[in-house]
Amino acid sequence: METTITQPQQETVFFQDANVTVTQSRFISGGQTFAMRNISSVSNFHIKKSRAGAILLLMLGILMLFSEATRGMGIALALAGGVWLYFTKDSYAVRINSNSAEANGFVAKDRDYIQKILDAVNEAMVFRG
Incomplete structure:
Protein backbone atom coordinates (compact mmCIF):
# COMPACT_ATOMS: atom_id res chain seq x y z
CA MET A 1 0.00 0.00 0.00
CA GLU A 2 1.36 3.39 -0.98
CA THR A 3 0.84 6.46 1.21
CA THR A 4 0.29 9.76 -0.54
CA ILE A 5 1.37 12.88 1.27
CA THR A 6 -0.14 16.10 0.01
CA GLN A 7 1.55 19.40 0.56
CA PRO A 8 -0.59 22.09 2.20
CA GLN A 9 -1.69 24.75 -0.23
CA GLN A 10 0.42 27.90 -0.04
CA GLU A 11 -1.67 30.88 1.02
CA THR A 12 -1.64 33.90 -1.26
CA VAL A 13 -0.96 37.07 0.72
CA PHE A 14 -2.76 40.16 -0.59
CA PHE A 15 -1.67 42.60 2.13
CA GLN A 16 0.62 42.34 5.12
CA ASP A 17 2.15 44.77 7.58
CA ALA A 18 2.68 44.99 11.33
CA ASN A 19 -1.06 45.43 12.03
CA VAL A 20 -2.96 43.49 9.39
CA THR A 21 -2.63 40.39 7.23
CA VAL A 22 -4.99 39.54 4.39
CA THR A 23 -4.68 36.14 2.70
CA GLN A 24 -7.00 34.16 0.45
CA SER A 25 -8.55 32.46 3.48
CA ARG A 26 -8.10 34.84 6.44
CA PHE A 27 -8.23 38.48 7.52
CA ILE A 28 -6.08 38.92 10.64
CA SER A 29 -6.11 42.14 12.64
CA GLY A 30 -4.74 42.42 16.15
CA GLY A 31 -6.25 39.58 18.14
CA GLN A 32 -9.06 38.94 15.64
CA THR A 33 -9.12 36.44 12.79
CA PHE A 34 -11.94 36.42 10.26
CA ALA A 35 -12.40 33.53 7.82
CA MET A 36 -12.85 34.84 4.28
CA ARG A 37 -15.52 32.23 3.58
CA ASN A 38 -17.71 33.86 6.29
CA ILE A 39 -17.31 37.44 5.04
CA SER A 40 -20.17 38.51 2.80
CA SER A 41 -18.97 42.11 2.25
CA VAL A 42 -16.60 44.78 3.53
CA SER A 43 -16.93 48.55 3.58
CA ASN A 44 -15.18 51.70 4.72
CA PHE A 45 -17.02 52.87 7.85
CA HIS A 46 -16.53 56.52 8.91
CA ILE A 47 -16.43 57.02 12.70
CA LYS A 48 -17.08 60.68 13.43
CA LYS A 49 -15.55 62.05 16.61
CA SER A 50 -17.57 64.59 18.55
CA ARG A 51 -16.14 68.09 18.47
CA THR A 88 -9.71 65.59 17.26
CA LYS A 89 -9.60 63.40 14.14
CA ASP A 90 -12.22 61.09 12.71
CA SER A 91 -11.45 57.39 12.42
CA TYR A 92 -12.18 54.90 9.68
CA ALA A 93 -12.86 51.19 10.00
CA VAL A 94 -12.81 48.11 7.85
CA ARG A 95 -16.45 47.09 8.45
CA ILE A 96 -16.87 43.33 8.04
CA ASN A 97 -20.34 41.99 7.25
CA SER A 98 -20.92 38.30 7.75
CA ASN A 99 -24.00 36.11 7.79
CA SER A 100 -24.43 36.66 11.53
CA ALA A 101 -23.11 40.12 12.42
CA GLU A 102 -21.24 43.30 11.58
CA ALA A 103 -17.87 44.07 13.13
CA ASN A 104 -15.09 46.61 12.79
CA GLY A 105 -12.18 44.49 11.64
CA PHE A 106 -9.61 47.27 11.96
CA VAL A 107 -9.80 50.97 12.91
CA ALA A 108 -7.32 53.73 11.97
CA LYS A 109 -7.29 57.48 11.40
CA ASP A 110 -5.75 57.16 7.91
CA ARG A 111 -8.50 56.69 5.31
CA ASP A 112 -6.03 55.71 2.55
CA TYR A 113 -4.54 52.96 4.74
CA ILE A 114 -8.03 51.58 5.42
CA GLN A 115 -8.77 51.70 1.68
CA LYS A 116 -5.64 49.62 0.93
CA ILE A 117 -6.84 46.99 3.40
CA LEU A 118 -10.35 47.04 1.89
CA ASP A 119 -8.91 46.59 -1.60
CA ALA A 120 -6.87 43.61 -0.39
CA VAL A 121 -9.88 41.99 1.29
CA ASN A 122 -11.96 42.48 -1.87
CA GLU A 123 -9.18 40.94 -3.98
CA ALA A 124 -9.02 37.96 -1.62
CA MET A 125 -12.80 37.51 -1.81
CA VAL A 126 -12.69 37.56 -5.62
CA PHE A 127 -9.71 35.16 -5.62
CA ARG A 128 -11.67 32.65 -3.52
CA GLY A 129 -14.49 32.81 -6.03
Whole structure:
Protein backbone atom coordinates (compact mmCIF):
# COMPACT_ATOMS: atom_id res chain seq x y z
CA MET A 1 0.00 0.00 0.00
CA GLU A 2 1.36 3.39 -0.98
CA THR A 3 0.84 6.46 1.21
CA THR A 4 0.29 9.76 -0.54
CA ILE A 5 1.37 12.88 1.27
CA THR A 6 -0.14 16.10 0.01
CA GLN A 7 1.55 19.40 0.56
CA PRO A 8 -0.59 22.09 2.20
CA GLN A 9 -1.69 24.75 -0.23
CA GLN A 10 0.42 27.90 -0.04
CA GLU A 11 -1.67 30.88 1.02
CA THR A 12 -1.64 33.90 -1.26
CA VAL A 13 -0.96 37.07 0.72
CA PHE A 14 -2.76 40.16 -0.59
CA PHE A 15 -1.67 42.60 2.13
CA GLN A 16 0.62 42.34 5.12
CA ASP A 17 2.15 44.77 7.58
CA ALA A 18 2.68 44.99 11.33
CA ASN A 19 -1.06 45.43 12.03
CA VAL A 20 -2.96 43.49 9.39
CA THR A 21 -2.63 40.39 7.23
CA VAL A 22 -4.99 39.54 4.39
CA THR A 23 -4.68 36.14 2.70
CA GLN A 24 -7.00 34.16 0.45
CA SER A 25 -8.55 32.46 3.48
CA ARG A 26 -8.10 34.84 6.44
CA PHE A 27 -8.23 38.48 7.52
CA ILE A 28 -6.08 38.92 10.64
CA SER A 29 -6.11 42.14 12.64
CA GLY A 30 -4.74 42.42 16.15
CA GLY A 31 -6.25 39.58 18.14
CA GLN A 32 -9.06 38.94 15.64
CA THR A 33 -9.12 36.44 12.79
CA PHE A 34 -11.94 36.42 10.26
CA ALA A 35 -12.40 33.53 7.82
CA MET A 36 -12.85 34.84 4.28
CA ARG A 37 -15.52 32.23 3.58
CA ASN A 38 -17.71 33.86 6.29
CA ILE A 39 -17.31 37.44 5.04
CA SER A 40 -20.17 38.51 2.80
CA SER A 41 -18.97 42.11 2.25
CA VAL A 42 -16.60 44.78 3.53
CA SER A 43 -16.93 48.55 3.58
CA ASN A 44 -15.18 51.70 4.72
CA PHE A 45 -17.02 52.87 7.85
CA HIS A 46 -16.53 56.52 8.91
CA ILE A 47 -16.43 57.02 12.70
CA LYS A 48 -17.08 60.68 13.43
CA LYS A 49 -15.55 62.05 16.61
CA SER A 50 -17.57 64.59 18.55
CA ARG A 51 -16.14 68.09 18.47
CA ALA A 52 -18.86 69.62 20.66
CA GLY A 53 -16.75 69.83 23.84
CA ALA A 54 -13.82 71.45 22.05
CA ILE A 55 -16.06 73.98 20.30
CA LEU A 56 -17.85 74.81 23.54
CA LEU A 57 -14.55 75.36 25.34
CA LEU A 58 -13.23 77.51 22.50
CA MET A 59 -16.39 79.65 22.41
CA LEU A 60 -16.39 80.06 26.20
CA GLY A 61 -12.77 81.16 26.06
CA ILE A 62 -13.51 83.67 23.31
CA LEU A 63 -16.44 85.11 25.28
CA MET A 64 -14.22 85.46 28.36
CA LEU A 65 -11.77 87.56 26.33
CA PHE A 66 -14.26 90.47 26.30
CA SER A 67 -14.04 90.95 30.08
CA GLU A 68 -10.78 92.28 31.43
CA ALA A 69 -11.26 90.33 34.68
CA THR A 70 -11.43 86.97 32.88
CA ARG A 71 -9.15 87.64 29.92
CA GLY A 72 -6.30 85.42 31.19
CA MET A 73 -8.63 82.49 31.79
CA GLY A 74 -10.28 83.17 28.42
CA ILE A 75 -6.96 82.91 26.61
CA ALA A 76 -6.19 79.62 28.36
CA LEU A 77 -9.63 78.15 27.60
CA ALA A 78 -9.61 79.33 23.98
CA LEU A 79 -6.15 77.83 23.44
CA ALA A 80 -7.15 74.56 25.11
CA GLY A 81 -10.32 74.37 23.00
CA GLY A 82 -8.40 75.17 19.82
CA VAL A 83 -5.74 72.54 20.49
CA TRP A 84 -8.40 69.96 21.41
CA LEU A 85 -10.29 70.76 18.21
CA TYR A 86 -7.13 70.51 16.10
CA PHE A 87 -6.20 67.07 17.45
CA THR A 88 -9.71 65.59 17.26
CA LYS A 89 -9.60 63.40 14.14
CA ASP A 90 -12.22 61.09 12.71
CA SER A 91 -11.45 57.39 12.42
CA TYR A 92 -12.18 54.90 9.68
CA ALA A 93 -12.86 51.19 10.00
CA VAL A 94 -12.81 48.11 7.85
CA ARG A 95 -16.45 47.09 8.45
CA ILE A 96 -16.87 43.33 8.04
CA ASN A 97 -20.34 41.99 7.25
CA SER A 98 -20.92 38.30 7.75
CA ASN A 99 -24.00 36.11 7.79
CA SER A 100 -24.43 36.66 11.53
CA ALA A 101 -23.11 40.12 12.42
CA GLU A 102 -21.24 43.30 11.58
CA ALA A 103 -17.87 44.07 13.13
CA ASN A 104 -15.09 46.61 12.79
CA GLY A 105 -12.18 44.49 11.64
CA PHE A 106 -9.61 47.27 11.96
CA VAL A 107 -9.80 50.97 12.91
CA ALA A 108 -7.32 53.73 11.97
CA LYS A 109 -7.29 57.48 11.40
CA ASP A 110 -5.75 57.16 7.91
CA ARG A 111 -8.50 56.69 5.31
CA ASP A 112 -6.03 55.71 2.55
CA TYR A 113 -4.54 52.96 4.74
CA ILE A 114 -8.03 51.58 5.42
CA GLN A 115 -8.77 51.70 1.68
CA LYS A 116 -5.64 49.62 0.93
CA ILE A 117 -6.84 46.99 3.40
CA LEU A 118 -10.35 47.04 1.89
CA ASP A 119 -8.91 46.59 -1.60
CA ALA A 120 -6.87 43.61 -0.39
CA VAL A 121 -9.88 41.99 1.29
CA ASN A 122 -11.96 42.48 -1.87
CA GLU A 123 -9.18 40.94 -3.98
CA ALA A 124 -9.02 37.96 -1.62
CA MET A 125 -12.80 37.51 -1.81
CA VAL A 126 -12.69 37.56 -5.62
CA PHE A 127 -9.71 35.16 -5.62
CA ARG A 128 -11.67 32.65 -3.52
CA GLY A 129 -14.49 32.81 -6.03
